[in-house]
Amino acid sequence: MKILLLGEYSRLHNSLKEGLTTLGHEVIIVGTGDSFKKFNTDYSIYPKLFNDYWFLRKFKNLIYKLSGYNLEETEKGYRFNKLLHKLKGFDHIQLINSDAIETQPKQALKLYKKLLKQNRQMSLLICGDDTPIIEYCLNGDLKYSILTPYLQKKAPANYFKYSLKYLKPNYKKLFEWVKNNSVCIVTSDLDYEIPMKAMGYETHFIPNPINTDTITYNQPEITDKIIIFLGINRLSYIKKGINFFEEALTIIQEKYRDKVEIIITENVPYNEYIKLYDRAHILLDQTYGYDQGYNALEAMAKGKVVFTGAETEFTQQYNLTERVAINALPDTKAIVNELSYLIENPNEIKAISLRARVFIEKEHNYIKIAEKYIEVWST
Known part of the structure; x- marks a missing residue:
């Protein structure tokens, strides 16, 4: 055709x-x-x-x-x-x-x-x-x-x-x-x-x-600080609930000063954006979603733990019993709690990372x- x-x-x-x-x-x-x-x-x-x-x-x-x-x-x-x-x-x-x-x-x-x-x-x-x-x-x-x-x-x-x-x-x-x-x-x-x-x-x-043939999976190696990435698009800032992520990161930075590194970028071209988050273990995507958009899926294919839409409707659609992404609610306290759990339990980052890649290969090839x-x- x-x-x-x-x-x-x-x-x-x-x-x-x-x-x-x-x-x-x-x-x-x-x-x-x-x-x-x-x-x-x-x-x-x-x-x-x-x-x-x-x-x-x-x-x-x-x-x-x-x-x-x-x-x-x-x-x-x-x-x-x-x-x-x-x-x-x-x-x-x-x-x-x-x-x-x-x-x-x-x-x-x-x-x-x-x-x-x-x-x-x-x-x-x-x-x-x-x-x-x-x-x-x-x-x-x-x-x-x-x-x-x-x-x-x-x-x-x-x-x-x-x-x-x-x-x-x-x-x-x-x-x-x-x-x-x-x-x-x-x-x-x-x-x-x-x-x-x-x-x-x-x-x-x-x-x-998602073209998993061109996206390399990188198993998270946590030897020092846990790296959290937030890419801001000012045009969709309010609609994606980025303010909740920013508020949560302020708290996390204070709470885990010696355990985390936070990277924040704004309005960068796509090819630069995907390189900037390569070092990250956790990527913050959006809070008002039920399912993942393209950016989240691509990050999941790379092995990132993504805070995005992963509501009950999503887990039921794909018959999931374990988390492949973090359901990011429009609630600063809830995001802080989820980030705190991952920082204090780094092995969970590795487990979600692997499940995320397997999910993308199965459902989004x-x-x-x-x-x-x-x-x-x-x-």
């Missing part, structure tokens, strides 16, 4: 591509690289004019401040339109979400129609914010979600503008069109599968693909996951 993967936010599509190409398929990725993360793409629609040139960046910010119009989004749409003549003859197109081009919804709709007209079929992947996810999170039916801080008014609404945009009529209209013109909807983890099912959507649950995508696309 000839396959087009549109959008990339976490390296999910790159890992899927590696699995698909191993199976003999031809795969092209189109995307922006997702800002500072700089993920690999075959064709880039990164808005370099309004991002890389300071005077145009200032002009863009002024226009947005005065009118609310986003020139960066316009440039992404323009660049995608210029690529359309190259994006023909694909057997399947997968959108990473309904806003995969990241341009204005009206423009995105026109571009999707042109794209679909010159290719065979399309599917929608739900692996992040999208209209049904945000609608369900706002219902308050979940015990917590990425919008809990918004519902509890713990941060200004402006912090959630990216998520809340999916509730605007033009984004809802875009989602409806994408849904109605997709042969299937795929969810990548339980944080999206649970809301989609609850909202009445028919979905195919396919876990994130990139070739097996690619086979599942082909099966779903072909039904």
Whole structure:
């Protein structure tokens, strides 16, 4: 098959591509690289004019401040339109979400129609914010979600503008069109599968693909201090509950001053990020999740003990009786207790590390996951 993967936010599509190409398929990725993360793409629609040139960046910010119009989004749409003549003859197109081009919804709709007209079929992947996810999170039916801080008014609404945009009529209209013109909807983890099912959507649950052939497992060697890593993305700081980790680390640093080393980074490119946490034994990922996202899974494959989503729904889904990750609650005291236990029981770090790698190899193998995508696309 000839396959087009549109959008990339976490390296999910790159890992899927590696699995698909191993199976003999031809795969092209189109995307922006997702800002500072700089993920690999075959064709880039990164808005370099309004991002890389300071005077145009200032002009863009002024226009947005005065009118609310986003020139960066316009440039992404323009660049995608210029690529359309190259994006023909694909057997399947997968959108990473309904806003995969990241341009204005009206423009995105026109571009999707042109794209679909010159290719065979399309599917929608739900692996992040999208209209049904945000609608369900706002219902308050979940015990917590990425919008809990918004519902509890713990941060200004402006912090959630990216998520809340999916509730605007033009984004809802875009989602409806994408849904109605997709042969299937795929969810990548339980944080999206649970809301989609609850909202009445028919979905195919396919876990994130992880390329364990290129990720080396390193058994933790604890000869001196236990190293804890926290990578901060300011754009998702509130939604991931990073404040709870920061508060917990302040306490841990004081409590175990001679036993721990803490590494904190902020807004670094993906390739640099994964090198920075190589020395760590413990990685702090997010607190509002039920399942693991891509970053957590990749760290688990390396043998890190990851504080992330690992709720009861997750352990039941995979029939787990022992921990492969630490369920990080949005609760500073709970995080401190979990970190304290691991620091005082370093053998547990080694045990969870090994179980984490075995779990990733079993449930997230990139070739097996690619086979599942082909099966779903072909039904």
